[in-house]
Amino acid sequence: MNAPFVLLTVTGALAISVALPRNRPHAQAAISSIGSILLAIFALWITLDDPFEVLGLAVKITSTWRILGRALILDESNRAAVGFLYLAGAFIFGGAWVARPNRNLYYVGLLCLGSVAASFLIQPFLFAALFLEFTAMGAVLVLVSPENPNHRGGLRLLILYTLAMMAILIAGWMLDNLGVTSATPELAHRATMLLALGFAVIMAVPPFHLWLPPAAEKANPYALSFVTILLQSAGLFFLLRFLDSYTWLREVPGLFEMIRWVGIAMVCFGSMLTIAQRTFSKVMAYALITDFGVMLLAVGTGIPEGYRLALGLSGVRVVNLAVWAMGSAKILHHRGDGQFQALQGAAYRSPLGAASALIGLASMAGFPLTAGFPGRWALLSKLAKIDPLAGWAIILAFLCVGAAALRWTNALLGSPLDERVVSSTLTETLFLVGGIAMCILLGAFPQLLYPWVTEAAAGMAQLFP
Amino acid sequence: MTWLEELAIVASVAVALTGALLILSDNRRLLLATLAAQYVFAAWLVSLSLPLQVAAAKLVAGLLACAIIAVALANVGWSDQFVTPETIPSSMIFRIIAVCLVLLVAFGLGGDIWSALPKISTLASYGATFLIAMGLLQLGFQEEPVKVGIGLLTIISGFEVAYTTIEPSLAVMALLATVHLGIAVVVSHLLLIGSGEKPRLEG
Numbered sequence: 001m002n003a004p005f006v007l008l009t010v011t012g013a014l015a016i017s018v019a020l021p022r023n024r025p026h027a028q029a030a031i032s033s034i035g036s037i038l039l040a041i042f043a044l045w046i047t048l049d050d051p052f053e054v055l056g057l058a059v060k061i062t063s064t065w066r067i068l069g070r071a072l073i074l075d076e077s078n079r080a081a082v083g084f085l086y087l088a089g090a091f092i093f094g095g096a097w098v099a100r101p102n103r104n105l106y107y108v109g110l111l112c113l114g115s116v117a118a119s120f121l122i123q124p125f126l127f128a129a130l131f132l133e134f135t136a137m138g139a140v141l142v143l144v145s146p147e148n149p150n151h152r153g154g155l156r157l158l159i160l161y162t163l164a165m166m167a168i169l170i171a172g173w174m175l176d177n178l179g180v181t182s183a184t185p186e187l188a189h190r191a192t193m194l195l196a197l198g199f200a201v202i203m204a205v206p207p208f209h210l211w212l213p214p215a216a217e218k219a220n221p222y223a224l225s226f227v228t229i230l231l232q233s234a235g236l237f238f239l240l241r242f243l244d245s246y247t248w249l250r251e252v253p254g255l256f257e258m259i260r261w262v263g264i265a266m267v268c269f270g271s272m273l274t275i276a277q278r279t280f281s282k283v284m285a286y287a288l289i290t291d292f293g294v295m296l297l298a299v300g301t302g303i304p305e306g307y308r309l310a311l312g313l314s315g316v317r318v319v320n321l322a323v324w325a326m327g328s329a330k331i332l333h334h335r336g337d338g339q340f341q342a343l344q345g346a347a348y349r350s351p352l353g354a355a356s357a358l359i360g361l362a363s364m365a366g367f368p369l370t371a372g373f374p375g376r377w378a379l380l381s382k383l384a385k386i387d388p389l390a391g392w393a394i395i396l397a398f399l400c401v402g403a404a405a406l407r408w409t410n411a412l413l414g415s416p417l418d419e420r421v422v423s424s425t426l427t428e429t430l431f432l433v434g435g436i437a438m439c440i441l442l443g444a445f446p447q448l449l450y451p452w453v454t455e456a457a458a459g460m461a462q463l464f465p
Numbered sequence: 466m467t468w469l470e471e472l473a474i475v476a477s478v479a480v481a482l483t484g485a486l487l488i489l490s491d492n493r494r495l496l497l498a499t500l501a502a503q504y505v506f507a508a509w510l511v512s513l514s515l516p517l518q519v520a521a522a523k524l525v526a527g528l529l530a531c532a533i534i535a536v537a538l539a540n541v542g543w544s545d546q547f548v549t550p551e552t553i554p555s556s557m558i559f560r561i562i563a564v565c566l567v568l569l570v571a572f573g574l575g576g577d578i579w580s581a582l583p584k585i586s587t588l589a590s591y592g593a594t595f596l597i598a599m600g601l602l603q604l605g606f607q608e609e610p611v612k613v614g615i616g617l618l619t620i621i622s623g624f625e626v627a628y629t630t631i632e633p634s635l636a637v638m639a640l641l642a643t644v645h646l647g648i649a650v651v652v653s654h655l656l657l658i659g660s661g662e663k664p665r666l667e668g
Contacts, residue, residue: 068636130640137647141654151655155613158651159604162617162644166624173631178581190581 004065004072004121011114018106028106032093040086072121077459084456088318089113095322098431099222099329102145112138116234126172129165136161139227143219153215164201171195182248202235216285221328225321244460260300260390266293267393271400278340287364290397297390308454313375315453323435324360327353345416352432354412363439365401371439374446476509477592484599485564493543501531507622510592514630526642530649537653541660571598585630596623614652
């Protein structure tokens with residue numbers, strides 16, 4: 001028996017078991033969440049390649065699964081990342097108890113988790129691009145549902161990821177077979193351009209963000225959060241593995257400066273458009289683009305602390321988005337409810353839902369005492385020495401997304417349009433209060449999350465010497 | 466030299482023609498038949514660099530993808546009209562001119578664009594370029610799931626013709642074949658959702 005086989009087959013079996021109990025969203029949320037936690041424990045702590053005893057029986061679980069000439073390997077270099085992935089999945093599936101998304105989120109969502117896990121495990125890691133494509137396919141099934149039949153965002157996502165997959169596969173072949181180094185500038189230029197195209201799509205760098213706003217406008221907020229968390233986390237890890245594996249890539253003149261410029265452009269673009277939105281879901285879509293830009297600024301520092309901050313920001317995003325999406329799902333009950341006018345007074349209809357949505361957004365902006373603040377503050381202090389302009393971009397992001405959060409707070413606290421009240425069950429209340437508390441707790445004590453999340457990249461010996 | 470290699474020019478021209486027909490036709494039955502034929506010719510081009518059995522496996526995956534879309538179309542009806550975005554001109558004359566121009570560009574690029582790949586034959590490189598060019602044009606014209614799906618499958622077929630010459634491992638080929646099937650499943654899902662049918666997946 002080998003660990004990758006166990007991980008992937010159990011994930012598949014969980015997906016099937018979740019598909020069976022129809023119309024029981026709580027059971028589905030519980031099975032998905034508990035199953036993901038168990039798989040995370042397995043990935044993090046199982047003894048690999050050495051025999052051990054279970055109930056008196058000798059068991060040996062190997063780290064490698066060879067299949068059709070390629071290998072899936074779970075070892076010290078990636079087990080923390082796989083564990084983080086499944087724990088993030090468990091957190092999101094648990095929160096779905098409140099958000100009640102369509103049931104594809106559990107069934108297809110688990111398959112997407114398995115696909116991203118496989119992208120971490122596959123050797124050579126270049127073929128992770130294929131698994132990201134599968135994840136994008138699953139993302140379409142999660143985003144487009146009978147409640148949201150609009151397919152525009154989903155189809156664009158699929159198109160873009162397909163093109164990215166091809167660009168990365170060709171670039172990967174060039175890197176491995178044509179002897180691309182800093183001594184072959186023309187080949188290096190071609191390979192870098194192809195990689196830049198691929199990662200621009202994966203990181204939703206404008207204009208490759210085109211799938212996000214239409215998807216945000218119509219899809220269930222929780223489904224959107226799940227998709228963006230999964231795709232972006234996988235994309236960031238993939239990018240870091242490229243930087244870790246190819247020394248010449250890190251030495252391409254101006255590479256990190258270019259990444260910072262792209263990050264600055266994303267931050268400015270996302271920040272300006274966040275203020276201009278009149279739909280709550282689209283506010284989050286553009287706030288996300290801003291957040292991806294900040295993450296690229298962290299990668300663009302080109303120093304280990306910067307990479308760690310990028311991973312930490314990625315971990316914090318899981319909490320921010322889940323808290324925002326749980327709250328949004330409570331206040332956005334009908335399609336079209338996300339319009340500015342329709343949300344007037346929503347805080348009186350569902351106070352806890354409104355508080356959760358606003359705190360998630362404020363944390364995304366990097367408000368003090370929220371989970372988003374410590375990472376941005378630390379990044380700001382790093383960037384002040386390396387690239388002051390990038391530091392100003394982070395301040396712009398804080399001001400613009402923060403202004404949007406205040407504007408929507410004003411709307412949610414406005415005069416209610418009707419006397420309707422959306423009640424919450426005890427469990428929903430617990431989840432919402434727990435999410436808000438976690439957001440504030442991680443703002444006050446970032447050491448609870450950051451060291452652990454950055455451990456996910458411990459196997460990248462070149463980036464983290 | 467086998468007859469497949471001697472007559473490879475037929476496959477290369479045929480993928481260009483089928484790619485063009487996929488853009489020009491709005492008849493769903495004809496579209497699927499053309500896509501299936503395109504898979505036959507793409508497999509022919511793949512067989513120039515891989516054993517015939519492996520190329521046949523690719524053909525089977527492609528035909529399965531066609532079958533999946535066909536089942537969904539049979540559920541939602543074959544006669545629905547495609548909706549073209551208002552911003553894109555969709556008259557037949559415009560499409561014919563666009564197809565001719567793009568094929569000309571592809572013909573001009575075909576010999577050089579894959580020059581970095583050491584083992585690809587000239588005819589396969591032209592075929593790959595035609596497929597990718599026609600697929601991209603298809604994506605530019607339509608936002609309707611069937612047409613977009615066919616465009617994506619065409620692009621991936623073209624990519625595979627070139628990529629299999631440099632990466633012949635079975636695992637990668639199996640994964641790429643699964644991409645075809647996955648896209649077909651996604652297109653079917655979107656078709657059923659768009660028509661108001663409930664896919665099984667949804668319960």
